[in-house]
Amino acid sequence: MFPEDTDPVGDMQCVFAVKSSIPFLVESRKFPFSFSEHMYFTDKAVGEYINVPSYLKKDYEYSIFLKRMQVSEMGDLSVFKITSDEYPEMEIFRELIRIPSVAIDYKYIEGGYHKTVFTFHHTHAMEVSRFIFNARKALGNGIPEYFGSNRGLNYTLEKASKAERLVSGVVSVKPPVSDSDQMKALFATRWIRRLRYTTWENSNDFLYRVDDSAKLSGEIFKSVSEKEKIYTATTASKISVFYSKMLSEHYNPMFYQYHEFDGTLLRICGIISESYGRTFLGIVSDTVKNFPKYDIRVAYLSPIHPRYELINPAIGK
Amino acid sequence: MDLNDVDRALDMRIIYSLTGNLPVAEFTKRISINLQSGLHFGEKSLEISFFIPEELASNREISIFLAQSNATKEGNVYFSNFGMATEDLYNGLKEVVDGSKTTILDNMYLSKGTYYLSCRFHSSDLYTVTKNVLKYSRLMEGLSVQYLGPNPGLNTILEDVKKVTRLKQIKWEAKLPDYAKKSFPFSALPDQWVFESRYMTTGEGVSEIVKTNEKIRNAEENGFKETVPGLNLYEFKFGLKEPFLKGFFSYLYDKKMIRFCRIFGYDNGALHISSLVPEVLVDNYMASMSKIADEFPDWQVSLTEVFDAV
Numbered sequence: 001m002f003p004e005d006t007d008p009v010g011d012m013q014c015v016f017a018v019k020s021s022i023p024f025l026v027e028s029r030k031f032p033f034s035f036s037e038h039m040y041f042t043d044k045a046v047g048e049y050i051n052v053p054s055y056l057k058k059d060y061e062y063s064i065f066l067k068r069m070q071v072s073e074m075g076d077l078s079v080f081k082i083t084s085d086e087y088p089e090m091e092i093f094r095e096l097i098r099i100p101s102v103a104i105d106y107k108y109i110e111g112g113y114h115k116t117v118f119t120f121h122h123t124h125a126m127e128v129s130r131f132i133f134n135a136r137k138a139l140g141n142g143i144p145e146y147f148g149s150n151r152g153l154n155y156t157l158e159k160a161s162k163a164e165r166l167v168s169g170v171v172s173v174k175p176p177v178s179d180s181d182q183m184k185a186l187f188a189t190r191w192i193r194r195l196r197y198t199t200w201e202n203s204n205d206f207l208y209r210v211d212d213s214a215k216l217s218g219e220i221f222k223s224v225s226e227k228e229k230i231y232t233a234t235t236a237s238k239i240s241v242f243y244s245k246m247l248s249e250h251y252n253p254m255f256y257q258y259h260e261f262d263g264t265l266l267r268i269c270g271i272i273s274e275s276y277g278r279t280f281l282g283i284v285s286d287t288v289k290n291f292p293k294y295d296i297r298v299a300y301l302s303p304i305h306p307r308y309e310l311i312n313p314a315i316g317k
Numbered sequence: 318m319d320l321n322d323v324d325r326a327l328d329m330r331i332i333y334s335l336t337g338n339l340p341v342a343e344f345t346k347r348i349s350i351n352l353q354s355g356l357h358f359g360e361k362s363l364e365i366s367f368f369i370p371e372e373l374a375s376n377r378e379i380s381i382f383l384a385q386s387n388a389t390k391e392g393n394v395y396f397s398n399f400g401m402a403t404e405d406l407y408n409g410l411k412e413v414v415d416g417s418k419t420t421i422l423d424n425m426y427l428s429k430g431t432y433y434l435s436c437r438f439h440s441s442d443l444y445t446v447t448k449n450v451l452k453y454s455r456l457m458e459g460l461s462v463q464y465l466g467p468n469p470g471l472n473t474i475l476e477d478v479k480k481v482t483r484l485k486q487i488k489w490e491a492k493l494p495d496y497a498k499k500s501f502p503f504s505a506l507p508d509q510w511v512f513e514s515r516y517m518t519t520g521e522g523v524s525e526i527v528k529t530n531e532k533i534r535n536a537e538e539n540g541f542k543e544t545v546p547g548l549n550l551y552e553f554k555f556g557l558k559e560p561f562l563k564g565f566f567s568y569l570y571d572k573k574m575i576r577f578c579r580i581f582g583y584d585n586g587a588l589h590i591s592s593l594v595p596e597v598l599v600d601n602y603m604a605s606m607s608k609i610a611d612e613f614p615d616w617q618v619s620l621t622e623v624f625d626a627v
Contacts, residue, residue, distance in 0.1 A: 126619035129489070133607040143599045145485075147623035 009194055009207045009230055010101055010119030013150040014128060016135070017113045018142040021089075022082065024065035029112035031056075036163040036273065037107045037114065038255055039093060040198040040247075046090040047083040049251050050109065051164065051273065054078050072251075075275030077164065079251060092131075092138040099127045100232045101224050103196045103207055105156045105256055108163055117159065119150050119194075121224050156256065157271070157304060165274035169254070170300035171284055173239075173266045176293045182220060186235060187261065189215040195257035196232075200248040203236035206259070239291050246283045254280065267299065274303065326528055326550055327419060327437040330468045331446060335432040337459035339406075340399050341367065341382075346430025348378050353426050353481035353595075355575030356410065356434075358518040362400060363407045366573050367427070368482050368595060369395040394482060394597040398573050409457035410434075414516045416449040417442040418544045418552045419526060422516040423474050423577065426481070435477070437468050439545050471578055475593065478577060479626070482595040487602060488622040491561065491588045494615040498586055502558050505539045506583065507531045512555070514579035520556045520567030525581075527551045561613050565590075568605035574598055593626055 020026050028035070037050045054076055056062045069080040084090040093116075096102055101121035108115050120128055128147075136142045160166055175187060190211035195204060207224070208231045210216065221231040254270035261267075272280050281298070288296045336342070345352060350373060357364040371394065373379050382388075388397035414422045419439035426433050438446055453460050478484065497503060510529040518524075529549045533541050540558070541551040556563040562581075569576070577593040594602045610618035 125621065126617055129610070129619045132603070132620070133610055136603060136607055141600055143603055144620060144623045146625075147620045 009192070009209050010103055010121055011150055012122050012125065012128075013105075013117065013119050013146065013148065013155075014132075014144055015146040016116045016118070016132060016142060017145045018116075018135070018139050020109065020112055020114055021087070021140075024062055025050075025109055025114075026112050027061050028109060034108045034110040034159070034163045036160060036255070037109060038198065038251070039104065039107055039116075040200055041094065041097065042200045045083045045085055046093055047081060048090070048107070049079050049081055051077045051079055051275075053164075074251070074273075074279070075277075077273065077275045089138045089140075092135045095134060096128075096131050097197045097205070099124050099131065100222065101207055101230070102128070103194045104198075105153075106160055107255075108159060115145065117156055121230060123225065153256070160255070160271065161304060166304040167272045167274050167277055168300070168302060168304050169270055169272055169280060169298065171268045172295075172297050172299045173268065174264065174295040175266055181218060182235065183237065185216070185218040185220045186233070188217065189213075190263050191261050193233075193259045193261075195259070198247070198255075200244050202241045202244060203234050204240055204244075205232065205234050207232055239287065239294060242290055243283070243287060246286060250279045250283060251276070271304070277301075325468075325470075326545075326548060327421060327439050327526075328468050329438050329440050329443065329446075330464065330466060330474070331436050331438065331462060332464040333413060333434045333436070333450075333453075334461045334463045335434070335457065335459055336430060336461075337457075339432060340365065342427060342430045342432065344378055344382060345427050348376060349429050350379075351426060351428040351481065353478060353575075354432075355517060355573070356422065356425050357570065357573050358411065358414075358516060358522065359570075360519060360522070361407070363410060364398060364400050364573060365425075366396065366398045366575060368575075368597065369397070370481070371395070394595070396597055405456055409453055409460065412449065412453055412456065415524070416452075417445045418524075418542065419550065420446070420515065421513060421526065423471070424478055426477060433463065435474055437474075439548075439550065441545050475577060475626075478593075478595075482597065484577070484593045484626040485596055485599050486591070486622065486624050486626045487594055487599070487620075488589065488591045489606060489618065489620045490590065491613070491619075492617040493586050493588065497561070497616070502539070502553070502555065503583070505535070505541075506533060509582075509584050511580060511582040512553070513581075514566075517570065517575070517579075518566075519570050520563040520565075521554070523556045523562075523566045524552060524554050527553050561588075561609065561616060564612060565605060565609045568608050569602070572598075572601040572605060574601055574605065576602070589621070 035050060035052050037048050039046065039048045054073065057066065057078065072079045099120060101124050103119050105117040105119060132142065132144055157166065178184065191208045193206040193208040196207055197205065208221065210229050210231060213229045220233050222233065224230040224232060254272050256271040258269045259266060284296065284298055353368045355366045369379065369383065369388065374383060374395065383395050386397040388395040413434060414420055417438050419442045421437045422434060423437060424435045450462055493503065507529050510527055512525040512527040515524045515526060527541065532549060533551060536543055536551060541553050544550050544552050556566050575595060575598060580591045582589040606618065
């Protein structure tokens with residue numbers, strides 16, 4: 001059900017790897033599997049939730065590390081948070097999301113390295129290179145493990161399913177007719193869009209490929225490539241403000257968001273860790289209650305494997 | 318024009334072997350191992366660097382060697398660097414790589430006490446190369462030839478390297494500002510050409526084989542030595558004349574960067590730079606690239622491709 005071709009916008013992909021400076025994670029290379037991490041941006045800080053399998057509590061170094069971290073339990077996962085208050089060098093990632101076509105696909109920790117998988121449009125290759133050079137200065141190291149044509153969502157899913165069990169979810173929303181100019185401009189044509197990164201502020205940055213660019217009006221869409229009908233737009237609505245607030249209260253359950261508007265219905269597709277499944281349904285149900293006019297429905301929810309082999313023996317039991 | 322243009326232009330391969338009282342050699346013979354290494358020519362000095370895979374470090378002799386040589390560890394590979402002091406050895410190896418101007422030193426490795434140097438060259442230099450083997454033998458006791466014959470292609474040559482380390486293909490480009498396009502040496506060259514660095518040395522020292530799509534006008538006056546008449550193959554030292562490349566080569570030399578297939582191409586105003594870099598050294602390579610990008614902001618340095626070479 002999750003669309004096969006979900007990377008219609010950024011034709012390039014980069015995997016940027018940085019050696020961890022977080023004590024437990026430096027040692028984590030002894031574990032033969034990866035952990036997922038979710039980065040988010042607020043006006044005040046850059047933060048990250050790191051998901052570690054719960055059974056690792058038995059590990060001596062991890063248990064020492066846990067003592068000074070606030071850890072929350074989410075199904076099979078122990079989740080802890082790091083922010084730029086403690087690790088100011090994380091702020092450099094703001095430079096990455098300032099590049100208009102960049103969308104963060106996935107972040108994970110493997111072999112003691114933080115790896116950021118992101119896509120972008122080829123016209124921004126130089127800006128991305130510049131980010132890599134600057135990030136190396138801020139972080140003390142960092143290499144592009146991969147830089148080239150976008151290998152698509154399948155690549156990301158293959159990586160992500162090595163860290164945890166995954167679920168894909170689709171929520172359909174029927175936006176009510178709005179008087180606001182911004183909403184009118186936004187829904188004037190069919191489009192697909194990628195959420196570029198997770199933020200807890202009241203607006204979201206998207207990368208669009210629109211169906212009919214002649215129908216675009218107003219200031220909302222900024223062009224990346226007129227020829228390929230690729231645009232960026234920052235949007236804010238009551239529903240997204242509510243949704244962001246819920247995310248900030250319940251961690252970030254969805255790491256890859258792809259939206260499709262067919263002229264009537266908006267479909268929000270995303271990938272969730274199975275451990276976050278209940279939280280996600282809770283958020284949808286609260287949103288439904290608060291926005292009855294939007295006709296919100298869970299259209300699809302299904303595990304993503306067994307297409308991808310799980311290598312962590314402790315998950316999936 | 319790409320890698321194949323240079324690779325196929327050099328149709329011969331020679332593998333030299335070198336034994337004797339050489340650094341590190343003795344202990345690799347005793348415990349029977351192979352090490353990938355790199356040779357760096359300074360103005361008067363010679364340095365050699367080694368990769369040692371982590372799984373070998375449990376061997377007592379190797380762990381002592383790693384401690385004594387101040388080896389650094391990156392990922393699952395140790396990296397150590399040595400000076401090779403003897404004058405005879407410096408002169409001898411310099412002759413090996415510089416005796417014929419079409420020679421490119423592709424790879425060097427140490428196997429069970431013997432160093433192997435794998436080079437490509439053009440068949441028109443065959444007489445010079447074989448004649449020089451005798452000359453080298455007088456300078457270096459223990460020098461011999463293990464293979465002399467057709468070039469099997471860089472892919473085959475690199476198979477030896479890939480047995481020891483994973484390689485990243487790193488490709489990037491620099492768009493020349495107008496003033497650079499109009500100045501020497503770019504102004505003297507045609508619109509398309511490709512060159513390969515012959516061996517690893519200082520910024521000024523790097524000697525390149527340049528293959529152009531057409532004959533260079535006034536080549537001799539401009540310092541391009543035609544090495545194989547009719548093939549548009551020239552020898553030139555970019556580092557002597559051109560600040561961007563000189564800077565980049567110097568930074569690589571400072572880091573004792575080992576890399577393979579050291580190719581630069583030029584196509585209508587943009588330099589396309591490509592190297593195969595051992596995974597353990599990618600961070601050092603990026604440091605050199607980042608430094609040159611900072612120093613020459615108007616050259617618009619940008620990555621174009623990075624992937625695992627398989």
